[in-house]
Every structure is written in C-alpha cells, then in structure tokens.
Amino acid sequence: MNMIKEAPQDDLIYPVIVFDKTASASQKALFVGDSFYFNWQSDGIMHDAFADCNFWYYNKQVWNRSGVEIGTVDQLNFGDEIARADIIAIMITERFHQNFAWNFDEQLFDYFYNESQNPIDYFANRVRINNEHFLRMYADALSKNMPLPDRIEKEAEFLLYEDYQLAPQKYQQDETAMIPILMMSIRQSPEWLEKVREKAVAQNIPLNEMIRMDATWIYENQIKKK
Known part of the structure; x- marks a missing residue:
C-alpha cells in the first residue's frame, strides 16, 4: 500500500503461556x-x-x-x-x-x-448431574468411608424404589428394575430381612447375595408369570 507517511502502530498483546513441567497433567x-x-x-x-x-x-x-x-x-x-x-x-x-x-x-x-436405559444408571446419572445432591452423596461417602460410586449406586436404588412406589406399573415387566426394587423391599422390612438373614447364615452365603437370590426367585415365580 502506498502511503504518504507511515501509519501509527500500537503494540500488540499476545499471551505468553508457560507450563510447569514438574507437574504431570492428570485430567x-x-x-x-x-x-x-x-x-x-x-x-x-x-x-x-x-x-x-x-x-x-x-x-x-x-x-x-x-x-x-x-x-x-x-x-x-x-x-x-x-x-x-x-x-x-x-x-x-x-x-x-x-x-x-x-x-x-x-x-x-x-x-x-433416557429412562429406557438401565434404571439404576438412570437414577445414578440424576444424582451426578444435580450438584447439591452429588455433593451430599460425596460428603456421606466420606463420613462412612465408602467409595463414592457405591454410595451413588445405593442412592440410585433408593430413588428407583421411591419411583416404584409412585408408579409400579412402569417397572413390573422390567427385570433389571424389579430385582433391585425387590431387594430394597426386603431390606426395608425388618421381619422379612431377618428371615433372609437366617437363610444366609444357614447356607453360609453373604447376606446381600441371599437377598438377591430371594428377590430373583420372587420376580421369576410371582411377578414375571402374571
């Protein structure tokens, strides 16, 4: 470009980016x-x-x-x-x-x-994306010395059980939903839970495994066949 005199130029500002090489990136x-x-x-x-x-x-x-x-x-x-x-x-x-x-x-x-996905995953995602709920689970997991994913899964099971109480027809034909719901029902009933505990001791089986076995039997023989 032909100019009578040189055009004024301002100083241009560019960032200088420096990384601490002693610290390795983890994210x-x-x-x-x-x-x-x-x-x-x-x-x-x-x-x-x-x-x-x-x-x-x-x-x-x-x-x-x-x-x-x-x-x-x-x-x-x-x-x-x-x-x-x-x-x-x-x-x-x-x-x-x-x-x-x-x-x-x-x-x-x-x-x-997406409620068509595994219902436990669905409710676990609800916990994770709600910041207040997630932080509450994080604090509770710390206080109980429990892995955070395990605490979130337990919360998801509870939320599923709550939703089942409101709309049982949504879940009755869904085995992936009904087994955790029935397991929660057993845990919520002291008398029922004690009977399952006695069977677990008699058969030398971990309590949670015995609860799952009973829940599966109920689903297969009393709900699925309806």
Missing part, C-alpha cells in the same frame, strides 16, 4: 466445537494441559491431543467417551450460535435422562 478432556479450538491446539495448550484430550470438530470429526484426525464421532461409543472425560467443554464462536453444540447437547440430554 482427561473432551471439547466439542468449531475451528477456534485449533488456535489452542497450535499453541500446544491441549498437549500440555491434559493427560488426554479429544476434539469433536462440529460433533463429527474426532481429533486427538496431538492434532491428528483419527475418525468420526459416529464410530465411537458415546457413553464410554462421556464417562472417561473429567472435563467436557462446548466452545462456539459467535457466528455459530444458531447451530448451538451441533446436537451434542441433545445427545447428552438423551444419555443422562
């Missing part, structure tokens, strides 16, 4: 977004910040932490990919707001709220 991340992600990729942020990081470009192509395209999203097991990620981020530049998340948000909703 696994999943990003769903548009090409703005590649700015971070080019700066090496993803490689240094995360133990593993996949990018779902427009929720279609899959790029790994090293910036290599490795396949398509429809080739993956959606639930497995969600479960293995410690951090999930949706990033969208302004011009794509109308395409929000490229259906990823709907996929997440169907995954966490």
Whole structure:
C-alpha cells in the first residue's frame, strides 16, 4: 500500500503461556466445537494441559491431543467417551450460535435422562448431574468411608424404589428394575430381612447375595408369570 507517511502502530498483546513441567497433567478432556479450538491446539495448550484430550470438530470429526484426525464421532461409543472425560467443554464462536453444540447437547440430554436405559444408571446419572445432591452423596461417602460410586449406586436404588412406589406399573415387566426394587423391599422390612438373614447364615452365603437370590426367585415365580 502506498502511503504518504507511515501509519501509527500500537503494540500488540499476545499471551505468553508457560507450563510447569514438574507437574504431570492428570485430567482427561473432551471439547466439542468449531475451528477456534485449533488456535489452542497450535499453541500446544491441549498437549500440555491434559493427560488426554479429544476434539469433536462440529460433533463429527474426532481429533486427538496431538492434532491428528483419527475418525468420526459416529464410530465411537458415546457413553464410554462421556464417562472417561473429567472435563467436557462446548466452545462456539459467535457466528455459530444458531447451530448451538451441533446436537451434542441433545445427545447428552438423551444419555443422562433416557429412562429406557438401565434404571439404576438412570437414577445414578440424576444424582451426578444435580450438584447439591452429588455433593451430599460425596460428603456421606466420606463420613462412612465408602467409595463414592457405591454410595451413588445405593442412592440410585433408593430413588428407583421411591419411583416404584409412585408408579409400579412402569417397572413390573422390567427385570433389571424389579430385582433391585425387590431387594430394597426386603431390606426395608425388618421381619422379612431377618428371615433372609437366617437363610444366609444357614447356607453360609453373604447376606446381600441371599437377598438377591430371594428377590430373583420372587420376580421369576410371582411377578414375571402374571
């Protein structure tokens, strides 16, 4: 460009990114977004910040932490990919707001709220996505020195049992739901539980296994045959 005099120039500001190499990254991340992600990729942020990081470009192509395209999203097991990620981020530049998340948000909703999935998984997901409920389970697990997944599973069983009390017809033909419900029914009845405990001792079987055996027998012989 021909100019009479040189145009004024302001100082340009660029970030200087420094990583503490003495600390190894431990978090696994999943990003769903548009090409703005590649700015971070080019700066090496993803490689240094995360133990593993996949990018779902427009929720279609899959790029790994090293910036290599490795396949398509429809080739993956959606639930497995969600479960293995410690951090999930949706990033969208302004011009794509109308395409929000490229259906990823709907996929997440169907995954966490789909009542056709295993009912224990369904109610466990309800606990995990409710921050207050999750923190309550976390505190309770700590106080009881219990693994958090075990505490969440017990809460899911209780929520399933509660829902069964409100709408039993939803579950009566679903074995994956009815066995935990019947097990909860046994535990909630002191007299019934004591009889099962006596059988467990007599047969030298762990109590929980005996409860499951009785619940399965009831389902097979009294509910399923109706």
